[in-house]
Amino acid sequence: MGGGGNRRRVIISRLAADLALLAGVFLGPWWLVLAAAVVFMFLCDSFVEGLFAALFLDLLYGAPGVFLGFPFVITATAAVIFIMIFPLKRSLIFYSRREGVL
Numbered sequence: 001m002g003g004g005g006n007r008r009r010v011i012i013s014r015l016a017a018d019l020a021l022l023a024g025v026f027l028g029p030w031w032l033v034l035a036a037a038v039v040f041m042f043l044c045d046s047f048v049e050g051l052f053a054a055l056f057l058d059l060l061y062g063a064p065g066v067f068l069g070f071p072f073v074i075t076a077t078a079a080v081i082f083i084m085i086f087p088l089k090r091s092l093i094f095y096s097r098r099e100g101v102l
Contacts, residue, residue, distance in 0.1 A: 014047075018049050021033060021037060021049060022053070022056075024053070025053055030061065033057060034077070037050030038050070038078075038081055038085075041081065042088075051075065051078050051079060054074045054075045054077070054078035055072070055075045057074050058071065058072045058075045
């Protein structure tokens with residue numbers, strides 16, 4: 001009976017975060033969904049679901065060719081933030097490398 005309870009808590013927390021992002025895509029403004037995805041990317045290890053939420057936002061509400069003919073501006077922004085968060089996590093003193101925060 002090792003760390004099974006902790007793993008279950010992590011899965012439930014990530015599922016709740018996924019459902020919150022999905023609800024935010026339909027009910028909230030794009031900037032609030034992107035901000036929530038960034039927070040979840042920081043709290044979770046490899047929160048790829050944030051990239052999917054950004055892609056879903058672009059597919060549903062994105063204007064074609066908004067930025068120099070590139071239609072996936074929110075997805076590109078989320079991808080850049082996703083990549084930048086990994087070195088940021090390692091360099092922060094108050095971010096401890098805990099397994100399974102979310």
